[in-house]
Amino acid sequence: MTEIASLFHGFAVVLSPFNLLLMMIGIVLGVIIGVLPGLGGANGVAILLPLTFSMPPTSAIILLSCIYWGALFGGAITSILFNIPGEPWSVATTFDGYPMGQQGRAGEALTAAFTSSFVGALFAVLMITFIAPLVAKFALQFGPPEFFSVYLLTFCSFVGMGKGSPMKILASMMLGFALAAVGMDTVTGQLRLTFGLPDLMRGFDFLIAVIGLFGIGEILLSMEEGLAFSGSAARINPKVVIETWKKLPRYWVTSIRSTLVGCWMGITPGGATPASFMSYGMAKKMSPRGANFGKGEIEGVIAPETAAHAAGTSALLPMLALGIPGSPTAAVLLGGLLIWGLQPGPLLFVEQKDFVWGLIASMYLGNIAGLVVVLTSVPLFAAILRVPFAIIAPIIIAICAIGAYTVHNAMLDVWYMVGFGIIGYVFKKLDYPLAPLVLAVVLGDRAEDSFRQSMLLSQGSLTILWSNWLVGSISTLAMLLLLWPLLARGLQMLKDAVGGSRAAPEHRG
Amino acid sequence: MSQMDSIEAEETGIATWKVELWVALALMLLGALVAYKSWELGAGWRDDGPGPGYFPFYIGVLICAACVVILARSVVSAQRDTSVFVTTPQLKLVLTVLLPTVAFVMVVQFLGLYVGSLLFIAGFMVWVGHYGWVKSVSIGAIVAVLTFLMFEVWFKVPLFKGSLNPLGFLGY
Numbered sequence: 001m002t003e004i005a006s007l008f009h010g011f012a013v014v015l016s017p018f019n020l021l022l023m024m025i026g027i028v029l030g031v032i033i034g035v036l037p038g039l040g041g042a043n044g045v046a047i048l049l050p051l052t053f054s055m056p057p058t059s060a061i062i063l064l065s066c067i068y069w070g071a072l073f074g075g076a077i078t079s080i081l082f083n084i085p086g087e088p089w090s091v092a093t094t095f096d097g098y099p100m101g102q103q104g105r106a107g108e109a110l111t112a113a114f115t116s117s118f119v120g121a122l123f124a125v126l127m128i129t130f131i132a133p134l135v136a137k138f139a140l141q142f143g144p145p146e147f148f149s150v151y152l153l154t155f156c157s158f159v160g161m162g163k164g165s166p167m168k169i170l171a172s173m174m175l176g177f178a179l180a181a182v183g184m185d186t187v188t189g190q191l192r193l194t195f196g197l198p199d200l201m202r203g204f205d206f207l208i209a210v211i212g213l214f215g216i217g218e219i220l221l222s223m224e225e226g227l228a229f230s231g232s233a234a235r236i237n238p239k240v241v242i243e244t245w246k247k248l249p250r251y252w253v254t255s256i257r258s259t260l261v262g263c264w265m266g267i268t269p270g271g272a273t274p275a276s277f278m279s280y281g282m283a284k285k286m287s288p289r290g291a292n293f294g295k296g297e298i299e300g301v302i303a304p305e306t307a308a309h310a311a312g313t314s315a316l317l318p319m320l321a322l323g324i325p326g327s328p329t330a331a332v333l334l335g336g337l338l339i340w341g342l343q344p345g346p347l348l349f350v351e352q353k354d355f356v357w358g359l360i361a362s363m364y365l366g367n368i369a370g371l372v373v374v375l376t377s378v379p380l381f382a383a384i385l386r387v388p389f390a391i392i393a394p395i396i397i398a399i400c401a402i403g404a405y406t407v408h409n410a411m412l413d414v415w416y417m418v419g420f421g422i423i424g425y426v427f428k429k430l431d432y433p434l435a436p437l438v439l440a441v442v443l444g445d446r447a448e449d450s451f452r453q454s455m456l457l458s459q460g461s462l463t464i465l466w467s468n469w470l471v472g473s474i475s476t477l478a479m480l481l482l483l484w485p486l487l488a489r490g491l492q493m494l495k496d497a498v499g500g501s502r503a504a505p506e507h508r509g
Numbered sequence: 510m511s512q513m514d515s516i517e518a519e520e521t522g523i524a525t526w527k528v529e530l531w532v533a534l535a536l537m538l539l540g541a542l543v544a545y546k547s548w549e550l551g552a553g554w555r556d557d558g559p560g561p562g563y564f565p566f567y568i569g570v571l572i573c574a575a576c577v578v579i580l581a582r583s584v585v586s587a588q589r590d591t592s593v594f595v596t597t598p599q600l601k602l603v604l605t606v607l608l609p610t611v612a613f614v615m616v617v618q619f620l621g622l623y624v625g626s627l628l629f630i631a632g633f634m635v636w637v638g639h640y641g642w643v644k645s646v647s648i649g650a651i652v653a654v655l656t657f658l659m660f661e662v663w664f665k666v667p668l669f670k671g672s673l674n675p676l677g678f679l680g681y
Binding site for chain 1: 572
């Protein structure tokens with residue numbers, strides 16, 4: 001039980017007045033970011049990252065991760081009150097949350113959403129506390145081939161498990177790798193793909209990509225819908241909270257199922273958004289009241305919120321233990337580690353105990369603080385959305401530009417941001433996913449390094465990825481996930497063939 | 510098909526599959542360029558290991574391969590998406606944000622982020638939101654002053670002041 005001792009050490013680190021203050025600031029900022037369209041967890045953290053350069057790393061990660069928790073909570077507010085998902089992972093919350101708000105049960109829906117978010121996050125943090133150190137210890141024996149196979153697994157599971165066209169996922173991801181390759185080659189020191197332009201020597205920073213793709217792109221998309229906010233009143237009083245809490249234990253099966261879905265989707269880089277949809281779909285199928293889903297069923301709020309928060313939190317597990325982020329926001333936090341001078345990877349648990357356990361302890365406290373903040377001050381946050389879009393939009397764009405500039409103090413980055421914004425808008429409309437692109441830009445160099453080192457070891461033979469049972473099983477799993485859409489279709493065809501005429505009327509794409 | 514036709518009669522604009530075509534072609538060109546440039550750099554094996562173009566070459570090839578499939582699926586195939594990518598009124602709304610944003614970045618180049626943000630927020634509120642001048646300029650000024658305090662004064666992160674540096678007299 002060394003984990004418990006380490007955890008208490010972490011609490012001791014967090015419980016300094018400065019860190020507690022940062023935690024509260026982070027939560028409040030995060031909820032605001034979650035409520036505003038165009039600002040989300042990933043780009044909100046990216047914009048604020050430069051402000052933390054001078055802070056101690058532990059305080060910085062507490063601030064930024066609390067922004068993330070706040071954003072996870074905040075997304076639910078706009079979904080339930082305004083039918084506008086503030087974050088992609090709260091789209092599924094609108095299905096039942098908004099009808100509940102319309103029926104005058106907004107308080108009940110909000111309480112259920114916040115509480116189940118909290119439950120999902122709590123289980124994910126417990127899992128991180130006990131599993132992440134084990135994974136990190138295990139990963140200490142990893143060499144370049146093992147690391148490359150884990151990268152391979154990450155990227156293959158995007159292609160295989162993602163919604164939408166696998167080829168578009170692949171194209172988007174490879175575009176990210178290509179962007180990452182621009183600039184100085186880390187091994188030979190040669191310039192690559194710069195076309196003789198000195199401005200391209202620095203390469204593309206993924207923080208700029210995140211701010212442009214998710215920030216500007218999102219603003220352009222929400223503008224298209226011609227935003228007119230009209231929402232139900234937000235009132236939560238203690239009586240409603242207590243009454244809703246009395247009801248919630250009835251849905252423990254849904255909670256557990258959604259937590260498991262969320263944790264799984266968070267560790268493998270499925271992310272919070274697909275987790276919330278999957279969990280909603282499963283709850284609808286399995287609940288005895290499934291027919292009422294979409295008309296204001298409390299279970300339809302619990303399921304996606306639990307899963308989204310569990311996934312969002314557990315995305316930090318591979319980031320901490322292996323240095324491989326499970327979501328764009330985790331990727332931005334990983335970028336932060338590099339900037340603060342910490343080397344991400346399994347050694348983090350050995351060399352930076354204060355940092356790691358401080359972060360984990362702040363996850364517990366941050367989520368408790370978040371729950372209290374959102375339950376007590378929903379009307380305040382809802383008021384932000386009543387500010388007209390013509391005021392909010394230019395302010396958000398100006399903040400994005402400032403954020404993009406501060407990353408490297410370069411005006412060119414602000415132009416890149418606008419360019420990424422347009423790409424983000426077009427890609428979103430054509431269903432090219434953005435998360436794999438961002439992760440590829442972040443991990444491109446490191447994935448390439450581990451690949452080249454492996455190739456050096458094996459003198460250019462790919463068989464090194466199957467050279468021992470460990471690397472072999474990870475690589476095989478990666479291939480299975482990559483080919484999963486084909487395998488699933490094959491199995492379905494086999495089933496249809498065996499099932500014969502009975503299964504024939506049912507067409508599956 | 511009659512339902513399809515009625516939708517198209519209501520909403521005019523470029524069809525989604527045409528945008529798919531151009532995006533896939535652009536990506537493919539990019540992929541080919543990446544592969545070609547990497548090949549030039551040395552995508553093969555050298556004395557001391559894989560050359561600098563070794564990894565990006567395959568990235569370029571994969572982009573091209575993925576685009577061929579996307580083109581086949583969404584452009585050549587019979588199930589191509591003929592719905593409208595963006596309707597004219599929608600495009601106008603998008604441009605009312607995009608064009609001022611581009612203008613904003615150009616202004617920032619000369620006047621810096623603080624003055625640029627002030628002008629952008631005030632201008633956007635007046636021309637797009639139809640607010641009064643006084644209200645618009647004061648909100649722009651509040652945001653600019655707050656960011657100035659936060660970045661220059663509290664966190665000591667200097668922001669871009671523009672090539673003309675209109676705030677030079679403040680001494681930051």
